[in-house]
Amino acid sequence: MTEAKRDILGFLLFAAAVLIAPFFFADSYILNVLVFVGINTLLAVALNLLLGFAGQISLGHAAFFGLGAYISGVMTAAHSFDPWLAMLIAAVSTGVAAFIIGFPILKLKGHYLAMATLGFGIIVYIVFNETVDLTGGPSGLPGIPNLSLGEFSFDNDIKNFYLIWAFTLLAMRISLNLYRSRIGRALRAIHDSEVAARVAGVNVKNLKVQIFTMSAVISALAGSLYAHTMTFISPASFGFNFSVELVTMVIIGGLGSVYGSFMGAAILTLLPEFLRIFHDYDIIVYGLLLILIIMFMPGGLAGGFRTALERLSRSRKQGAD
Amino acid sequence: MLEIRGMTKKFGGLIALDDVSMSVGKGSITGIIGPNGAGKTTLFNIVTGLYTRSSGEVYLEGTDVSGYAPENLARLGLVRTFQNVELFGRMTVLENVMVGLHTRSRSGIFSCSLKWPTHIMEEKRIRDEAMQRLEFTGMTGIADIPAGSLPFGMGRRLEIARALAPGPKIMLMDEPAAGLNSRETLDLADLIRKIRDAGTTVVLVEHDMELVMDVCETIVVLNLGRKLAEGAPREIQENPAVIAAYLGEE
Ligand SMILES: Nc1ncnc2c1ncn2[C@@H]1O[C@H](COP(=O)(O)OP(=O)(O)OP(=O)(O)O)[C@@H](O)[C@H]1O
Ligand SMILES: [Mg+2]
Numbered sequence: 320m321t322e323a324k325r326d327i328l329g330f331l332l333f334a335a336a337v338l339i340a341p342f343f344f345a346d347s348y349i350l351n352v353l354v355f356v357g358i359n360t361l362l363a364v365a366l367n368l369l370l371g372f373a374g375q376i377s378l379g380h381a382a383f384f385g386l387g388a389y390i391s392g393v394m395t396a397a398h399s400f401d402p403w404l405a406m407l408i409a410a411v412s413t414g415v416a417a418f419i420i421g422f423p424i425l426k427l428k429g430h431y432l433a434m435a436t437l438g439f440g441i442i443v444y445i446v447f448n449e450t451v452d453l454t455g456g457p458s459g460l461p462g463i464p465n466l467s468l469g470e471f472s473f474d475n476d477i478k479n480f481y482l483i484w485a486f487t488l489l490a491m492r493i494s495l496n497l498y499r500s501r502i503g504r505a506l507r508a509i510h511d512s513e514v515a516a517r518v519a520g521v522n523v524k525n526l527k528v529q530i531f532t533m534s535a536v537i538s539a540l541a542g543s544l545y546a547h548t549m550t551f552i553s554p555a556s557f558g559f560n561f562s563v564e565l566v567t568m569v570i571i572g573g574l575g576s577v578y579g580s581f582m583g584a585a586i587l588t589l590l591p592e593f594l595r596i597f598h599d600y601d602i603i604v605y606g607l608l609l610i611l612i613i614m615f616m617p618g619g620l621a622g623g624f625r626t627a628l629e630r631l632s633r634s635r636k637q638g639a640d
Numbered sequence: 641m642l643e644i645r646g647m648t649k650k651f652g653g654l655i656a657l658d659d660v661s662m663s664v665g666k667g668s669i670t671g672i673i674g675p676n677g678a679g680k681t682t683l684f685n686i687v688t689g690l691y692t693r694s695s696g697e698v699y700l701e702g703t704d705v706s707g708y709a710p711e712n713l714a715r716l717g718l719v720r721t722f723q724n725v726e727l728f729g730r731m732t733v734l735e736n737v738m739v740g741l742h743t744r745s746r747s748g749i750f751s752c753s754l755k756w757p758t759h760i761m762e763e764k765r766i767r768d769e770a771m772q773r774l775e776f777t778g779m780t781g782i783a784d785i786p787a788g789s790l791p792f793g794m795g796r797r798l799e800i801a802r803a804l805a806p807g808p809k810i811m812l813m814d815e816p817a818a819g820l821n822s823r824e825t826l827d828l829a830d831l832i833r834k835i836r837d838a839g840t841t842v843v844l845v846e847h848d849m850e851l852v853m854d855v856c857e858t859i860v861v862l863n864l865g866r867k868l869a870e871g872a873p874r875e876i877q878e879n880p881a882v883i884a885a886y887l888g889e890e
Pocket of ligand 1: 651654656676677678679680681723
């Protein structure tokens with residue numbers, strides 16, 4: 320089977336599994352969690368473009384998520400814009416903002432880039448809190464309408480599940496396309512050796528800004544979807560903690576791997592639910608598990624998964640001999 | 641093909657290059673030698689746009705390209721390899737060479753994301769061209785191996801294949817024989833001549849005197865940032881100033 324065929328087949332299997340998942344988890348609580356897995360996967364896939372492909376850290380991605388959510392929320396709840404239009408405006412304006420701050424910020428490298436994006440995230444977070452007239456401040460912004468298509472309103476978990484996963488699957492497909500393409504290779508080249516990439520003719524500065532912008536736009540879309548699904552947002556969802564959690568999802572999942580981003584997002588969303596049985600100790604078990612994954616799976620969950628598959632197919636071959 | 645005039649580079653108080661001028665003829669193989677710290681790599685870094693110069697000019701085929709960014713120089717057909725091999729370690733051998741074809745392809749972020757038909761066609765073309773380059777450098781059969789897992793000598797060879805991919809006008813090689821065994825060094829000499837015969841001008845920084853004397857037509861000697869001598873291999877070997885500089889080092 321060629322690489323291209325395996326890529327398409329793998330994606331179709333994954334998409335099919337997602338589409339039938341609600342039939343197995345009719346329980347509304349689990350379905351609700353799976354909606355969050357969808358949103359977090361969308362965010363992790365977006366951050367993976369920047370962090371996993373190009374190797375550029377962002378500790379402020381929750382801000383782009385928040386900008387999407389708040390622009391959508393304020394426009395629809397306070398000014399009665401059509402939610403789809405608000406979503407479009409949120410994505411475009413967040414993209415423009417990312418493009419503008421991208422040029423100065425992406426000149427920085429490593430720890431300095433981490434600090435700068437961290438600072439950006441904190442500023443945006445403070446703005447959400449302090450512009451009380453606009454955003455409702457710390458107590459949040461209620462009354463955000465659901466998205467709808469004509470008479471059909473996305474007003475329950477099952478509908479939102481399909482809505483959000485449609486976006487998430489699309490973002491995953493786009494990431495997979497990008498990975499094996501001229502631009503994807505150039506991004507991964509930047510990750511491995513920036514000087515060699517430049518000498519090979521890659522315009523590193525422009526490409527970093529492009530992928531940063533694309534990543535921000537997808538994160539903003541996730542924010543809009545979140546706002547219209549929850550119908551209520553507050554700054555607490557878009558703080559520094561969440562930025563760190565997104566970075567953790569991408570790293571735990573496996574840098575650069577699109578399915579890894581899903582695995583990381585799924586684990587980090589589901590783990591806290593499973594760990595409730597440990598009561599007050601859940602946070603310790605959670606931390607321990609993350610440390611174990613990082614220690615024993617250097618390629619993240621995706622890398623571990625791949626190794627396991629290879630071992631399996633090898634032992635099966637030996638069995639056949 | 642390449643002309644360097646009055647090139648000077650200061651790192652704080654240290655003068656790494658002091659008024660160095662040289663010219664490289666089209667279709668030639670030119671060697672640059674000199675003791676450690678002579679400024680050879682610094683010269684390459686300036687010519688390829690990675691470092692800014694303190695003063696001096698670089699001309700590529702008659703045009704002043706001083707201060708051009710590396711990516712623009714690449715587009716003009718100037719490529720290089722690195723002293724400390726710079727591969728894209730997590731990418732496959734073939735993908736490394738495909739990055740070398742970056743300037744020979746144009747698909748942008750949208751057509752790549754959406755797998756536009758133009759991108760699919762271009763992808764097939766650069767894949768085929770990259771395979772040809774691997775053939776040229778004798779690396780068929782390992783196309784799908786991660787570059788990071790190659791033995792050192794192969795890594796050097798891959799770097800050459802990647803630099804050659806776009807069919808460059810001129811290629812700067814920084815110590816391509818360092819770390820190679822004698823068998824690999826002989827193969828390298830053949831490869832360098834093959835590259836020149838295929839139409840690429842070569843500039844070679846190298847400590848392996850045997851290799852330099854064997855393949856180069858002209859040699860430039862640098863010492864402590866200054867040009868000490870220039871001439872045919874025989875002349876250089878007999879030049880008292882050059883001998884003194886090398887003996888002084890030991
Ligand atoms: N980025 C830098 N910052 C400060 N000093 C530098 C820098 N790069 C090179 N130098 C100094 O410039 C001088 C020339 O270094 P360069 O690397 O060009 O030498 P070289 O001729 O390539 O030596 P070698 O044969 O060991 O590779 C050295 O003294 C070196 O320490
Ligand atoms: Mg050097």
